[in-house]
Amino acid sequence: MTVTAPPAPVDAVPTGRRRPGRRxxxxxxxxxSRYGYIFVSGYTLLLLAFGLLPTLYAIYLAFTxxxxxxxxxxxxxxxxxxxxxxxxxxxxxxxxxxxxxxxVLVVILAIVVxxxxxxxxxxxxxxxFYIPGAIAxxxxxxxxxxVLDPTVSPVSALLKGMGYESLVNVVAVDNLPVVFTxxxxxxxxxxxxxxxxxxxxxxxxxxxxxxxxDGANAIQTAWHIQLPMLTKxxxxxxxxxxxxxTQLFVEPxxxxxxxxxxVPEDYSLNQLAYLYAFRQGDFSGSAAISLILLVVALGLSAxxxxxxxxxxxx
Amino acid sequence: MTVxxxxxxxxxxxxxxxxxxxxxxxxxxxxTEAEQxxxxxxxxxxxxxxxxxxxxxxxxxxxxxxKLETYDGNAGGSGSFQSKITLMDQAGEGWPDVVFSTQQNxxxxxxxxxxNGEQGFAxxxxxxxxxxxxxxxxxxxxxxxxxxxxxxxxxxxxxxxxVFFYNQTLLDQFGYEVPTTWEEYGxxxxxxxxxxxxxxxxxxxxxxxTYVYYGGSESPVFQSxxxxxxxxxxxxxNAEGISKIIDGMLANGTLVQDSFFSAEFAAKYADKLxxxxxxxxxxxxxxxxxxATPAGQxxxxxxxxxxxxxxAAGNVGGGQWxxxxxxxxxxxxKTFLEFVTSADEFQVEASSGYPAYTPAAEKWLxxxxxxxxxxxxxxxxxxxxxxxxxWDGWNVTSWSPETAWAKVVIPGIAAGETVESLLPAxxxxxxxxxxxxxxxxx
Numbered sequence: 001m002t003v004t005a006p007p008a009p010v011d012a013v014p015t016g017r018r019r020p021g022r023r024x025x026x027x028x029x030x031x032x033s034r035y036g037y038i039f040v041s042g043y044t045l046l047l048l049a050f051g052l053l054p055t056l057y058a059i060y061l062a063f064t065x066x067x068x069x070x071x072x073x074x075x076x077x078x079x080x081x082x083x084x085x086x087x088x089x090x091x092x093x094x095x096x097x098x099x100x101x102x103x104v105l106v107v108i109l110a111i112v113v114x115x116x117x118x119x120x121x122x123x124x125x126x127x128x129f130y131i132p133g134a135i136a137x138x139x140x141x142x143x144x145x146x147v148l149d150p151t152v153s154p155v156s157a158l159l160k161g162m163g164y165e166s167l168v169n170v171v172a173v174d175n176l177p178v179v180f181t182x183x184x185x186x187x188x189x190x191x192x193x194x195x196x197x198x199x200x201x202x203x204x205x206x207x208x209x210x211x212x213x214d215g216a217n218a219i220q221t222a223w224h225i226q227l228p229m230l231t232k233x234x235x236x237x238x239x240x241x242x243x244x245x246t247q248l249f250v251e252p253x254x255x256x257x258x259x260x261x262x263v264p265e266d267y268s269l270n271q272l273a274y275l276y277a278f279r280q281g282d283f284s285g286s287a288a289i290s291l292i293l294l295v296v297a298l299g300l301s302a303x304x305x306x307x308x309x310x311x312x313x314x
Numbered sequence: 315m316t317v318x319x320x321x322x323x324x325x326x327x328x329x330x331x332x333x334x335x336x337x338x339x340x341x342x343x344x345x346t347e348a349e350q351x352x353x354x355x356x357x358x359x360x361x362x363x364x365x366x367x368x369x370x371x372x373x374x375x376x377x378x379x380x381k382l383e384t385y386d387g388n389a390g391g392s393g394s395f396q397s398k399i400t401l402m403d404q405a406g407e408g409w410p411d412v413v414f415s416t417q418q419n420x421x422x423x424x425x426x427x428x429x430n431g432e433q434g435f436a437x438x439x440x441x442x443x444x445x446x447x448x449x450x451x452x453x454x455x456x457x458x459x460x461x462x463x464x465x466x467x468x469x470x471x472x473x474x475x476x477v478f479f480y481n482q483t484l485l486d487q488f489g490y491e492v493p494t495t496w497e498e499y500g501x502x503x504x505x506x507x508x509x510x511x512x513x514x515x516x517x518x519x520x521x522x523x524t525y526v527y528y529g530g531s532e533s534p535v536f537q538s539x540x541x542x543x544x545x546x547x548x549x550x551x552n553a554e555g556i557s558k559i560i561d562g563m564l565a566n567g568t569l570v571q572d573s574f575f576s577a578e579f580a581a582k583y584a585d586k587l588x589x590x591x592x593x594x595x596x597x598x599x600x601x602x603x604x605x606a607t608p609a610g611q612x613x614x615x616x617x618x619x620x621x622x623x624x625x626a627a628g629n630v631g632g633g634q635w636x637x638x639x640x641x642x643x644x645x646x647x648k649t650f651l652e653f654v655t656s657a658d659e660f661q662v663e664a665s666s667g668y669p670a671y672t673p674a675a676e677k678w679l680x681x682x683x684x685x686x687x688x689x690x691x692x693x694x695x696x697x698x699x700x701x702x703x704x705w706d707g708w709n710v711t712s713w714s715p716e717t718a719w720a721k722v723v724i725p726g727i728a729a730g731e732t733v734e735s736l737l738p739a740x741x742x743x744x745x746x747x748x749x750x751x752x753x754x755x756x
Binding site for chain 2: 066081082083151166168169172173256257259260261262264265274275277278279280281282283
């Protein structure tokens, strides 16, 4: 079994010397490979304890009720819940907004920053993009509470210009996918821009120079060279963001609390799962929702993996 | 281990062969006690407004270690009390010893055994844990919301009957009379909007307005005629009538949409509030608190009624104190509960509301009289009469009526829709919530 190393831009484009290099590596002493196992063991243990075992437990819960096997009863109950379909729609809409804006804007911004020749300017731009990512999830939402409330917001003129007079107007249910997209983009895009930048750095200078000599301008280079060579990284970003997006919870939960449930406490699927478990004491129903989420996220991830050729070697 | 032990002990009690007062003395107070650890620290959950209760207790009893934890107090029916406790039930440990909740609906779930066999969170209080003499000190009926099948599970912090507050100074200045009916209230809105625009008669920005306007107008919106049955009829004449009045006043600007507790409200309307129906705790929480209205301006009139109808008051929370059945230091819990509900240091000196504990209530009323806060001398009678006039057609269920209002009506009116047009959607949301909570809609 080969353990896939966590992707890092430096390994993205293998060199021609890679093959012999690997063969030599496989011959290296057992000591080195033992270190390899030691390094991944921590992760593997955590994956088992907090990833795999809870998943198995959720599968068990989803098909049983108070210990007795009930087939798909829990799923039927959840599907018939009046809160289920709206929650699906809310999350789906958010994911579409979030993934499209993330992929388009992050790639454009990374290429633009990469194209900046002035060293300090490029560094500063990357640093600025990255800063919001350093603020952890819940606290960044608290910060946004102030930004979104026209009575205290630093951009209240903008909000009022858009016709929003109060926080209740801004966080109306129809606006929430956009609101959450903006929050998620602000908090998460910077890290991806830095990763994309690394991937761009990794494109061989020879190729870039060849393109330039052939007369390609910046846009042509981006479209025909950089973008195709970034595909893997874009799919990787897609999968990670998809996984995070389907689990939408902290943002609506805090907004619900702050607006005293004007943002409904059953807005997203994860919130609904939470209500099932901790309000209704129905852990089986909660597990059923989690399992539905898992299946959908796996399915969508598969699209990214195969369309993005993520597991193919160059 | 402890879960198994507790469950086993629970089964023993159920099967009627509980060992009598051995060791921990199970069943001494009508529930299975945890093993007691004398002088151990007690954890208390309160909302920000009840922090002074804990501070006062710590001053009075410096020897009892108390760990104060602040949470949202379940405001707006957030349900955080229940969700946190459910998590602890699942873990079988970590429960707080005392919890304050602003809602009245918690006893229904807190009294029940959990799905995995833990005993209900709330400790029965009138089965020997607290003295009957002490419990008798609470205003008649004030413990009803937390009483299930004769067992008291929570102590009422303060009474929350609605009355009509008015600003005598402004009424004199404008030459208006205090309204006594909902119709007069609506008409006053029209007159005020026309003659003195900018002055207001209340706000619809908080979800507890559902109790003030619909409970107070005898609208059969939130009823549970029998256990696990829910009934709502927003098309009733009273509900339609009050909705039309609200819509008219929202349209003419005499009802606003800022929350009473927002900084905005105090900044904009501190000297613009001509009159408002609301619970007696507005005294401390709104007038003496946020708005800082000086003494000698505000008067208290009986709750509004329909023309020709009976006087009926709404009830807006009032708060409950719960003791944990899992507490390891019940002695300290008892001392704490008795202190926060009856001692002058909190209920008379620091609490914003009208104490539910009668001797404290009398002193609180005396304190307001001494400060000459209210302009009318009969404010004591008005307030205590209203306490007995709370409409019994608005019931307590296992969830809060506030969430449906917050989800449907508040965003709706913010988007410019009328309350009347939102009534069917509101009722649908209420009925859906009832179904989810295991109630039959009739």
